Amino acid sequence: MDLSLDDTQQLVRNSARDFLAESVDRLYVRDMEDDERGYTDEFWKSVAELGWTGMIVPEQHGGAGMSLIELSLVLEEMGAAAAPGPFFSTAVVGAHAISAHGNDDQKSKYLPRLVSGELITSLAILEGGASWEAGGIRMSARRSEDGWRLNGEKVFVADAGVADLFIVAARTGENGPPEESITLFLVEASTIENNKMERLESVADDRYYVVDFQDVVVPPDGVLGEVDGGWPLLKQTLDLAAVAKCAEMVGGSRRAVDMTLEYVKERVQFGRPIGTFQAVQHRAAEMATDLEIARQFTYRAAWALSEGKGDGTEVATAKAFLSEKFSEICASAHQLHGAIGYTQEHDLQIYSRRAASAKVAFGDARHHREVLAELMGL
Amino acid sequence: MRYEFTAEEEAFRAELLEWIENEVPEDLRGIGRAASDEEWENELRVRRQLADKGWLTLAWPTEYGGQGAPMMQQVIFNEEMVYHRIPGREPFGTRMLAPTLMVHGTEEQRRKYLPPIARGEVQWCQGYSEPDSGSDLASLQMRAVDDGDDFVVNGSKIWTSLAHRADWIFFLVRTDPDAPKHRGISFLLAPMDTPGISVEPIINMAGHHSFNQVFFEDVRVPKENLVGELNRGWYVAATLLDFERSGVDYPAQARRTLDDLIEYAHSTLGADGEPLSKDPDIRRKFVELSIETDAARSIAYEVADMQAHGEIPNKEASMSKTLGTKLVQDVYGFGVDLLGMYGQLRPGSPRAVLEGRMLDMQLTTVAFTIFAGTTEIQKNIIATRGLGLPRG
Ligand SMILES: Cc1cc2nc3c(=O)[nH]c(=O)nc-3n(C[C@H](O)[C@H](O)[C@H](O)COP(=O)(O)OP(=O)(O)OC[C@H]3O[C@@H](n4cnc5c(N)ncnc54)[C@H](O)[C@@H]3O)c2cc1C
Numbered sequence: 001m002d003l004s005l006d007d008t009q010q011l012v013r014n015s016a017r018d019f020l021a022e023s024v025d026r027l028y029v030r031d032m033e034d035d036e037r038g039y040t041d042e043f044w045k046s047v048a049e050l051g052w053t054g055m056i057v058p059e060q061h062g063g064a065g066m067s068l069i070e071l072s073l074v075l076e077e078m079g080a081a082a083a084p085g086p087f088f089s090t091a092v093v094g095a096h097a098i099s100a101h102g103n104d105d106q107k108s109k110y111l112p113r114l115v116s117g118e119l120i121t122s123l124a125i126l127e128g129g130a131s132w133e134a135g136g137i138r139m140s141a142r143r144s145e146d147g148w149r150l151n152g153e154k155v156f157v158a159d160a161g162v163a164d165l166f167i168v169a170a171r172t173g174e175n176g177p178p179e180e181s182i183t184l185f186l187v188e189a190s191t192i193e194n195n196k197m198e199r200l201e202s203v204a205d206d207r208y209y210v211v212d213f214q215d216v217v218v219p220p221d222g223v224l225g226e227v228d229g230g231w232p233l234l235k236q237t238l239d240l241a242a243v244a245k246c247a248e249m250v251g252g253s254r255r256a257v258d259m260t261l262e263y264v265k266e267r268v269q270f271g272r273p274i275g276t277f278q279a280v281q282h283r284a285a286e287m288a289t290d291l292e293i294a295r296q297f298t299y300r301a302a303w304a305l306s307e308g309k310g311d312g313t314e315v316a317t318a319k320a321f322l323s324e325k326f327s328e329i330c331a332s333a334h335q336l337h338g339a340i341g342y343t344q345e346h347d348l349q350i351y352s353r354r355a356a357s358a359k360v361a362f363g364d365a366r367h368h369r370e371v372l373a374e375l376m377g378l
Numbered sequence: 379m380r381y382e383f384t385a386e387e388e389a390f391r392a393e394l395l396e397w398i399e400n401e402v403p404e405d406l407r408g409i410g411r412a413a414s415d416e417e418w419e420n421e422l423r424v425r426r427q428l429a430d431k432g433w434l435t436l437a438w439p440t441e442y443g444g445q446g447a448p449m450m451q452q453v454i455f456n457e458e459m460v461y462h463r464i465p466g467r468e469p470f471g472t473r474m475l476a477p478t479l480m481v482h483g484t485e486e487q488r489r490k491y492l493p494p495i496a497r498g499e500v501q502w503c504q505g506y507s508e509p510d511s512g513s514d515l516a517s518l519q520m521r522a523v524d525d526g527d528d529f530v531v532n533g534s535k536i537w538t539s540l541a542h543r544a545d546w547i548f549f550l551v552r553t554d555p556d557a558p559k560h561r562g563i564s565f566l567l568a569p570m571d572t573p574g575i576s577v578e579p580i581i582n583m584a585g586h587h588s589f590n591q592v593f594f595e596d597v598r599v600p601k602e603n604l605v606g607e608l609n610r611g612w613y614v615a616a617t618l619l620d621f622e623r624s625g626v627d628y629p630a631q632a633r634r635t636l637d638d639l640i641e642y643a644h645s646t647l648g649a650d651g652e653p654l655s656k657d658p659d660i661r662r663k664f665v666e667l668s669i670e671t672d673a674a675r676s677i678a679y680e681v682a683d684m685q686a687h688g689e690i691p692n693k694e695a696s697m698s699k700t701l702g703t704k705l706v707q708d709v710y711g712f713g714v715d716l717l718g719m720y721g722q723l724r725p726g727s728p729r730a731v732l733e734g735r736m737l738d739m740q741l742t743t744v745a746f747t748i749f750a751g752t753t754e755i756q757k758n759i760i761a762t763r764g765l766g767l768p769r770g
Binding site: 263377 | 379380381382383384386450452593640643644650655656661662664665666668669672673676677679680682684686687693694697700754756758760761762764765766767768769770
């Protein structure tokens, strides 16, 4: 047991802090909420230059070959800064899906461009029922003379508006359990007509879209992994994404706690700082305790996935806990800020809105609690 | 970063488990509360076995006859002892007084007191709290007056666990009533059979005799029994409290209890004819408590990891105590609920389920959020010492 960061990891964290302190301020975050694409070319270029897009991409494809632990350190800082953009879709989901499940051709075709920032990816799996289970995937993929034809609608497709490549899950077999009849496809954005996309308006101004795939043609080499063998691969990517999301949430929680501590030391009522009141102190102590647990759960899960250890408990525990606690920490932060934190002008609301979005991404608390119940033999 | 035990650490666990399997018969295993005379005999028997293995003093430095074991080995030891309900560990001598003497004691005191503690031969008790001084410990009033070679002590201590079993007591007294309250306290040691010391039992709400009131009437304590400097006893005591607070015992106890309850829920049918473990409400509660257990354990590990890296945990130790004690209350409370009508049956009652342990421990653990610094005091510490909020 050794919970400390090594030198490289400390370096990664510090450089992430430095860069984000300089390039993502509150004005940028606000501007980008109203921006069509949600990020600037300059930001994206810098992120790629820092090597972050390729953090978990193997070195032979131009990446840094690091693990989810290092990526989580960056994501924690991104979450703290509330940095917007397609980083998660690309550097977490796309980078993992292609690196872990792609064949050599697919890797050499897409990964170098992903690392250099030229290729943005997007995950298209959820459908009408928005279930994270295999049974929720109904979109059909049928063989045709030119490869495959996809038909069906996907919702909550993140960053679809700027994506160059979609990772799409569809059913290739109608008989048998869904877990054994799902195939993953790499679908180039150029094959989908633009008018088949509609942006959703969501609490955190995420770039979520409905994408209607109508007779979209995917060539035979667009299959990611094996035909009918997509679900276990997708599960791996979803697990990794859940932990990565937790890392972002740890960062957001940390900011909410820090903002609150600063505020209660300064704000004076009844002739003294409100931080001297015990009701305030105990609430702060509870927030700090939850943050500490959140951090431990998240890095333990990141470690487990990086090392191929654990049985899923670590992932489900982290996401079940964070899904509730990030929001609770924000709620306490609001309470201790009084009316000022209720304003749009104040930064706190940015984090509460992110919490509302993150808690349901890659499985909500209920979903992960059920995973745990199964693992506990219940 | 490594969220698992090393091969050596696991080897130690294996050795420990083998020992438990072979050397501690089922009927010696209990909750370790040592309430009855029989339980107390078990306690002492296993304690001597532990002493023979050197495990009673696992964490002590080798220069004092300990094993100098790394922090994580100590964690594993505590976890397995608690999980398997092995009696025999002894907090007052090995975990509180001994480390204090190592820091503040004279060479002579160490030579005199440490070896018998290590051999498991002497029982200590802790005389801190007084009727009018609980959380505000520094307000304590028990007087010790300088009289030649001795101090003469008058007053009383209360809630003194195991005073009725103890051979010796370490305690705090006021030696300078005119100084500011933290600066007039001294730390003394005395045999319990010193003339003038008497013990009155107090029965707790679980029906057990585990703590007492201890009265001191013109008790003569030789000056050589003063630990640390005169009037600096508060600071001597503070070292000890830091030691007392850390701990993985609570989550280990909770995990064991959850495992027992899961087995029960599998084998017991509800009104609908389905096992209780299929009931959505019950499943949810199990998972929530399991996460809570994991949380308390993670923070306890963090405390140990900080100590292993030479850092001094303070807010983390308080977090660990707060989380762990609430956890065990929640787990036993759930256990009692899960047993329905049978939840109210005491240990030993006809038809008692799971030996009546859920109820007994639900009553017993009411004290957990109170002793060793209440939850409110721990949160004060987290907020002020840990988060830097201004004191009121
Ligand atoms: C089972 C058991 C065993 C014990 N064993 C020993 C022993 O062996 N030796 C020994 O010396 N003592 C022992 N104690 C005593 C224990 O240390 C005290 O009970 C504890 O310190 C609390 O003191 P109190 O009971 O006087 O409560 P009080 O201090 O009177 O507290 C009452 C309530 O007021 C709250 N409160 C007090 N001050 C504050 C504050 N500043 N801010 C917010 N809330 C506050 C407390 O949190 C609590 O909720 C034991 C207690 C128990 C229950």
